Amino acid sequence: MATKPATASGPYRVPKRQNGWRAFTLAVAMHAVLFFFLWGGIRWQNTEPVAVEAEVWDMTTQAAAPPPEPAPEPEPQPEPTPTPPPVEAPPPPEKIAPPQPDPEIALQKKKKEKEEKERKLAEEKRLQKLEDEKEKKKLAEEKKKQEELRLAEEKKEADKKKKLDEEKAKKLAEKKEADKLAKNREAEMRRITGAVGNGSTGSTGTAAKSTGSRVDGGYLAALRAKVQSNVAYGGAKQDIEAVFRVSQMPTGEIISVRKIKSSGNPSYDAAVENAINKSSPLPKKKDGTVERDLDLVFNMKDLP
Structure with a gap:
């Protein structure tokens, strides 16, 4: 079978067979003949012959030999399968050029x-x-x-x-x-x-002065006695004195105690100041009044 070569206008093509129908007809006829022979052979083998029996008595013949078996008919050879025509390779795909990008899209x-x-x-x-x-x-x-x-x-x-x-x-x-x-x-x-x-107590070493012009001697004696009873001093007695200014409320409660003059002995000064604070409230006069401010002089020799 001849092939048509490729041309510039397109790929090559396989030409159509000119004798396709004739070959097909011959193939069908051969298969029909083969089928007929096969059918006839099979039918002939399956048909039994009609036998006619007749008895012939021959005194000289002992027995008739059995007829020989017919030879088996050879089986027909199968028709060889026709070789299929070779399959032609498909033509290679046509090369398609890649699409060019659109300049507008770019x-x-x-x-x-x-x-x-x-x-x-x-x-x-x-x-x-x-x-x-x-x-x-x-x-x-x-x-x-x-x-x-x-x-x-x-x-x-x-x-x-x-x-x-x-x-x-x-x-x-x-x-x-x-x-x-x-x-x-x-x-x-x-x-x-x-x-x-020169008060009524007869003391020579302790004096008291108020801001007024007169001070009751009994009042001063009561003040001195209470303060001296609270002095806690254990040292040797000396002829020294300390002066303290005492301010008090009308009730006799001491407001403040201030040292005006030191005796020269700090321990004695501290003992007298503590005694004054411990003596609050101070005694009052007979009429129930007090001197608001008093300057009290305490001589160490007057201690009990």
Whole structure:
């Protein structure tokens, strides 16, 4: 079978067979003849012959020999299977050129990529701006907090300094007042020491003076007796004296005790001051009144 070569107009093609129908007819006829012979042979073997029996008596013949068996008819050989025609290989697929990209699509893609890049850049700038503003706000708050702490510390220091100055001024004023009072008392004591010492108790070493012009002798004796009973001093007695200024309420409750003159013996001074504080409330006058301020002189020789 001849093949048609490929041309420039297209791939090669397999030409149609010219004698296809004739070959097909011959094949059908051969199969029909073969079927007929097979059918006839099978039918002939299955048909039994009609036998006619006749008895012939021959005295000389003992017995007739059996007829020989017919030879088996050879089986027909099967017709060989016709060889199928060779299958021709399919033609190779036609090479298809890849489609060329559309220039418009490429431009649109490039434009989208550029827009996406610009969008990402703008988003990064926006986030960076927010971060910078957040950091700036944080720094401003920290600076404000530090300023508030500094102002609070300065105010605290100023208040502390003001308080110290006020306390210092108060102490200085109190000292000046105490010195002034002490000088006045010393002058007054020198003027009336003799008169106070001649009280009804007959004591020569202990004196008391009030801010008034007259002091009841019995009242002074009661004051001295109560204070001296509370003095706890175990040292040797000496001819020394200490002067204390005592302020009291109308009820006799002691408001303050201040040492005006030291005896020179700190232990004795402390013992007398403690005794005065323990004696609160102090005794009253016969009329139930008290001297608000008293300068009391305590001589060590007068201790019991």
